[in-house]
Every structure is written in C-alpha cells, then in structure tokens.
Amino acid sequence: MRSIYRFISRGILGCALCFIHAGCTQIDDNRIPSVPVSINLADAGLWNVYGVSGFGVWRTFERDLGLPQGFHYTGTTYTGYGGILLIGGMDPFNSDTDTPLAYDLSCPVECRRDVRVRIDEKTLDAVCPVCDSHYNVVMQGGAATSGKAYSHKPRYGLRRYECIPAQLGGYMIRD
Numbered sequence: 583m584r585s586i587y588r589f590i591s592r593g594i595l596g597c598a599l600c601f602i603h604a605g606c607t608q609i610d611d612n613r614i615p616s617v618p619v620s621i622n623l624a625d626a627g628l629w630n631v632y633g634v635s636g637f638g639v640w641r642t643f644e645r646d647l648g649l650p651q652g653f654h655y656t657g658t659t660y661t662g663y664g665g666i667l668l669i670g671g672m673d674p675f676n677s678d679t680d681t682p683l684a685y686d687l688s689c690p691v692e693c694r695r696d697v698r699v700r701i702d703e704k705t706l707d708a709v710c711p712v713c714d715s716h717y718n719v720v721m722q723g724g725a726a727t728s729g730k731a732y733s734h735k736p737r738y739g740l741r742r743y744e745c746i747p748a749q750l751g752g753y754m755i756r757d
C-alpha cells in the first residue's frame with residue numbers, strides 16, 4: 583500500500599515539476615547598452631504632475647526631445663539609452679498592483695537609441711514601430727508577447743528600471 587502512495591506522490595511531483603519548468607521562460611532584458619537612469623519625482627507635487635496615477639496611465643521621459651513638456655531636467659537627470667516609459671501596472675515580480683513601472687524606450691531587437699517603442703492605447707502594449715514586436719508592460723514586466731522579440735530564444739524584454747518610493751510621497755526612477 584505504501585508503495586502505491588509513494589508511486590502516486592512521485593508521479594504528481596514529477597508532473598508538477600514539468601509544468602513549472604515548462605512555464606518558466608527566460609527573458610533577455612539586457613540587450614541595450616547600460617546607460618544611467620535617474621529621474622527625481624520624489625516630491626508629491628512633482629509626482630502628481632509628472633508621475634502616473636493609475637493602471638495603464640503612462641508617460642515618457644526623453645531628455646533630448648524635452649518630454650514631458652515642462653519637466654525641468656537637471657544635470658543629475660538621466661533618461662537611459664532611448665528614454666524612459668513610466669506606466670502604472672502590476673509588478674509580476676512581487677505581485678504589487680497599481681504600481682509605477684519603468685522601462686527603457688529602446689527596442690531590444692533594434693538596439694538603437696532612436697528606435698523607441700510606443701504605447702498601443704487599446705492593448706497597453708509597448709510596440710516597436712520598426713520590427714513590430716509587442717511588449718506587455720503592465721503585467722508581464724516588459725516581456726515580449728509577439729514579433730521578432732518573442733520568437734528569439736531567449737525572448738527579449740524591455741530593460742526595466744526601479745521605481746523607489748520616496749519619503750515625500752513620490753518616486754525615484756533609477757537603474
């Protein structure tokens with residue numbers, strides 16, 4: 583009788599391990615050059631004007647293009663390789679919901695500073711205008727969901743940055 587239970591429990595454990603292994607997909611989110619990121623939105627007033635206020639709300643920071651309009655860039659403000667996408671979503675790595683998430687705007691397939699993903703307002707995916715790769719930035723940590731970035735092994739993902747809560751009610755975006 584014990585051997586039957588042992589056989590069944592090993593079978594269940596083996597199946598569970600197969601499902602876990604099949605569900606794990608490696609993502610390469612370090613394709614673009616590592617460039618400093620530092621955006622200070624630590625003050626609640628700055629965050630209310632330039633931050634994101636809910637799920638799917640997004641904003642881009644591109645120093646060279648002066649975006650967002652009216653934002654005061656200082657000598658210590660850095661916006662990564664192609665700019666920063668700040669969007670409200672769910673962090674898949676710690677299950678926090680309605681939290682700010684930050685990504686580099688450069689497409690990891692193209693690896694060019696001037697090829698930036700754009701948000702599709704219907705799906706909230708970030709989409710590359712050149713290779714048409716789609717990235718889920720609100721629930722899957724910037725992982726590719728279709729296109730060249732998805733078909734590459736390992737799959738490509740957008741470079742992620744930290745959004746660190748500040749004491750004054752806003753956030754700091756850092757690499």
